[in-house]
Amino acid sequence: MLVSNVLALCASLLAAAGHARAVALTTSVSPNERLCFYADVDKAGEKIGFYFAVQAGGSFDIDFDVKDPNEKVLLDGQRERSGDYVLTANTVGEYSFCFENDMSTLTDKLIDFDIMVESEPRREVAAKPGQVADHTSPLEESVYRLSSMLMSIKRTQRYFHTRETRGFSLVKSTQSRLFWYAVCESLAVVGMAVLQVYVLQTFFTKTGRRYKV
Numbered sequence: 662m663l664v665s666n667v668l669a670l671c672a673s674l675l676a677a678a679g680h681a682r683a684v685a686l687t688t689s690v691s692p693n694e695r696l697c698f699y700a701d702v703d704k705a706g707e708k709i710g711f712y713f714a715v716q717a718g719g720s721f722d723i724d725f726d727v728k729d730p731n732e733k734v735l736l737d738g739q740r741e742r743s744g745d746y747v748l749t750a751n752t753v754g755e756y757s758f759c760f761e762n763d764m765s766t767l768t769d770k771l772i773d774f775d776i777m778v779e780s781e782p783r784r785e786v787a788a789k790p791g792q793v794a795d796h797t798s799p800l801e802e803s804v805y806r807l808s809s810m811l812m813s814i815k816r817t818q819r820y821f822h823t824r825e826t827r828g829f830s831l832v833k834s835t836q837s838r839l840f841w842y843a844v845c846e847s848l849a850v851v852g853m854a855v856l857q858v859y860v861l862q863t864f865f866t867k868t869g870r871r872y873k874v
Contacts, residue, residue, distance in 0.1 A: 690723065690762040690770045697759040700776050702750040709750050711736070711758060712741035713774035714823040717830040723770050730754025740764065743823060745816065750778075773823070795821075823857040828858070 690696050701707065715721040724739035725744070729752050736746055750756065762770050 671679045673697050686775075687759075687773045687777045690728035690760050690772060691760055692765045692767060692769065695759060695761040695763075697757050698776065699757050701755055701779055702753055702778060705751055705753055707750045709748040709756065710768050710775070710779065711748065711761070712743075712745045712819065713738075713772055714819065716823060716826040718770035719765050719768040719831075721827055722764070723772060724759075724763060726759050728759075732757065750847075751822065755871040771864070773819070773826075775819075 665708065686698070687844040688696065702709070711727060713723075713725065715723050720740075721742050723742075724737075725737045725741060727735045727746075729735055729749070729750075731752060731754075735748055735756075736744075758774070758776060760772055760774075762772075
């Protein structure tokens with residue numbers, strides 16, 4: 662009975678993994694650049710998960726849009742810092758996920774994003790009567806519950822990773838500004854000292870007019 666339960670659990674895990682396709686990437690979007698990525702949907706009714714977060718660059722914001730194979734806009738946003746969406750694909754074909762850094766003229770935007778396509782139906786596990794059939798449903802529910810918990814942990818990790826990256830970028834930017842402020846302040850102090858020495862030297866070495874009788 663224990664072996665049957667283990668076999669059913671493995672079959673459920675394989676069934677759950679077989680219905681999900683995901684890609685996680687980190688990319689850089691240059692100023693005034695539009696960058697698109699694509700995902701294929703094999704059949705209607707599949708779920709599309711779309712997550713993104715701006716890790717570095719400017720005000721940590723980006724324009725984005727999601728379109729179906731018929732070029733219909735499903736999602737869009739302007740100056741968004743992050744987003745986590747789940748869509749139902751009603752049309753079979755290629756879906757586009759585009760980022761546009763139109764508001765920036767000098768700064769690149771570093772974006773971490775994830776696109777996942779997952780099927781709704783669950784695969785039936787073949788079993789002999791009286792052995793695995795009674796335990797298949799509870800095991801499948803446990804597997805999908807664990808999958809949901811893992812996804813929640815993954816979202817939390819993404820959140821803290823984004824906060825850490827943004828904090829590091831902010832500290833780096835502040836450090837650079839303080840460095841150049843200190844350099845300018847030092848140059849100003851040296852310039853004032855040179856100017857004062859020059860004025861004093863001119864004042865004490867100034868000669869008056871001499872008249873010969």
